[in-house]
Amino acid sequence: MSDTASAKALAAFYQEDVTWVHHWNNTLFSFRCTRDPALRFVAGQFAMIGLMVEGKPLTRAYSMVSPPWDEGLEFLSIKVQNGPLTSRLQHIQVGEKVLIGRKPVGTLVxxxxxxxxxxxxxxxxxxxxxxxxxxxxxxxxxxxxxxxxxxxxxxxxxxxxxxxxxxxxxxxxxxxxxxxxxxxxxxxxxxxxxxxxxxxxxxxxxxxxxxxxxxxxxxxxxxxxxxxxxxxxxxxxxxxxxxxxxxxxxxxxxxxxxxxxxxxxx
CATH class of the missing domain: 3.40.50.80 (Nucleotide-binding domain of ferredoxin-NADP reductase (FNR) module)
Structure with a gap:
């Protein structure tokens, strides 16, 4: 993907810093990241989140664990060893970047x-x-x-x-x-x-x-x-x-x- 195309793809996301990671067991983990003040959501909604992989955003829908009033964002994820996203996301470390979609949506409100x-x-x-x-x-x-x-x-x-x-x-x-x-x-x-x-x-x-x-x-x-x-x-x-x-x-x-x-x- 060209630099221009990559920048265009990234325009739909905030790039946030991972601040905390917790592994519940070998199949389940949670992580927190910073939250852009412009991001608004209603309790129960989800956003597209993910990582940059080979110059392109690789994302999936994740519900916010954190409430709307929280200054950070928290997510709960499974670990799928051959999953395109979760096989990578499960290894994320504090300080690394994660992509957060700018437009949360969902029916669980x-x-x-x-x-x-x-x-x-x-x-x-x-x-x-x-x-x-x-x-x-x-x-x-x-x-x-x-x-x-x-x-x-x-x-x-x-x-x-x-x-x-x-x-x-x-x-x-x-x-x-x-x-x-x-x-x-x-x-x-x-x-x-x-x-x-x-x-x-x-x-x-x-x-x-x-x-x-x-x-x-x-x-x-x-x-x-x-x-x-x-x-x-x-x-x-x-x-x-x-x-x-x-x-x-x-x-x-x-x-x-x-x-x-x-x-x-x-």
């Missing part, structure tokens, strides 16, 4: 939901990312009586941000009172011993999820659902809530559920 009683956030793996942003946005708590984060993973070490959700957030100076009163964390593990076993879809169907959270069964007239995970998870969960009578919300027409189709697999 509370504006796409009708007012309701309880908000259920259903996630697998790194699908937790947008919900980390949403549970640190005061707007989320102001609109719902209870906010449930139901995170299903294969191994216990994949329960990213577990300590933050259960210990740090309830003690947060500004958000702690809301989180302590309204936030319910409902993790489950499928392939290792853990107090709560099984996929969230199965747990909803059997009623185990309601026993775990102490909440009434999902009701499309009262409750709202957000989903983010693998394609298979999204398909199964969407079929489940549609069967219960939930209707998808969009930017133009709020509904009783929303799901994010942009999910990093490579």
């Amino acid at each position: 509370v504006e796409n939901l009708l007012p309701g009683r309880n908000l259920w956030m259903l996630a697998t793996g790194t699908g937790l990312a947008p919900f980390m942003s949403l549970i640190r946005d005061p707007d989320t708590y102001e609109k719902f009586d209870r906010v449930v984060v139901a995170h299903t993973v294969r191994q216990v070490s994949e329960l990213a941000y577990r300590q933050y959700i259960t210990e740090d957030l309830p003690a947060h100076e500004l958000l702690g009172e809301w989180a302590s009163e309204k936030l319910i964390y409902a993790p489950s593990v499928t392939r290792e011993p853990f107090p709560v076993q099984g996929r969230i879809t199965t747990r909803i169907e059997t009623g185990a999820a309601y026993a775990q959270t102490g909440l009434a069964a999902l009701d499309p007239a009262l409750d709202r659902v957000m989903m983010c995970g693998s394609e298979a998870f999204n398909a199964d969960t969407e079929a489940l809530v549609q069967k219960l009578g939930f209707v998808e919300g969009t930017n133009n027409q709020p509904g009783s559920y929303v799901l994010e189709k942009a999910f990093v697999t490579k």
Whole structure:
């Protein structure tokens, strides 16, 4: 790619400095970077992020883990050893550059939901990312009586941000009172011993999820659902809530559920 073409391609991105990297295990990591003051986003949205590879931007869609008020940006990523982007991104170091798209978008925003009683956030793996942003946005708590984060993973070490959700957030100076009163964390593990076993879809169907959270069964007239995970998870969960009578919300027409189709697999 010529210098002119490369500069043109880069115009769609901010170039930010990596400030922190944390590896949860051999398949999962998080990192933070600086944030241009001009970047604006709504909790739950994603941006195209990536690296310069052979003079060209190599990017994928990543939801912001960080809330809109955070001065930095944080992301949660899988590690795919032969993945075009994640095979490189997993080795990123503090001080290196990362590309951040200038126009965040996405459907996992509370504006796409009708007012309701309880908000259920259903996630697998790194699908937790947008919900980390949403549970640190005061707007989320102001609109719902209870906010449930139901995170299903294969191994216990994949329960990213577990300590933050259960210990740090309830003690947060500004958000702690809301989180302590309204936030319910409902993790489950499928392939290792853990107090709560099984996929969230199965747990909803059997009623185990309601026993775990102490909440009434999902009701499309009262409750709202957000989903983010693998394609298979999204398909199964969407079929489940549609069967219960939930209707998808969009930017133009709020509904009783929303799901994010942009999910990093490579």
